[in-house]
Amino acid sequence: DVKVTQSSRYLVKRTGEKVFLECVQDMDHENMFWYRQDPGLGLRLIYFSYDVKMKEKGDIPEGYSVSREKKERFSLILESASTNQTSMYLCASSLGGGAGAQYFGPGTRLLVL
């Protein structure tokens, strides 16, 4: 069965803190993604990776970085958290190539105070 897990369901951090959100998939998928979801704005792509150590900017990469040292793990890093990064963060993975759905983790609700 498809499985994507995220390290935390809920996080509360202070402005200026460094925040790590981790995502692990057990499906041997090549592609991994980080989205944020905000009311009225839908899902927006932050970063994605199509291979180990490879990364591409999505639509809203400012204020974020990512790391993919192993195929199954994709980390999202907020170098210095700000209140406007309070959001729901969703990780997804998919097979490489041109077909196939993205499978999502349960999400992390981040509150930055």
Place this chain on the structure above:
Amino acid sequence: AQKITQTQPGMFVQEKEAVTLDCTYDTSDPSYGLFWYKQPSSGEMIFLIYQGSYDQQNATEGRYSLNFQKARKSANLVISASQLGDSAMYFCAMRELPGIGFQKLVFGTGTRLLVSP
């Protein structure tokens, strides 16, 4: 640029009835894929159904079917025999093909479905 439009912010349906959730898309690429996802209040996005632009038949998955009208650029989701557990947000998404190893999805803003007893 890709664009997905879901014009219904909310829909109500009675249990056991069918409901159609609208989705229109805009792309200049002849090759693309269309997806529907369900997001319950728990937050997880659940993949429901996929339609490729070259697929001749409308996709079906159990109680879910996709009414694909290519000329009108619409990809409506039909849920038959609604159940209380179908109450959730539903998102339409599109991916242009072919990719080069990545698959960027563009999502609509979603429709909230409420199923009443």
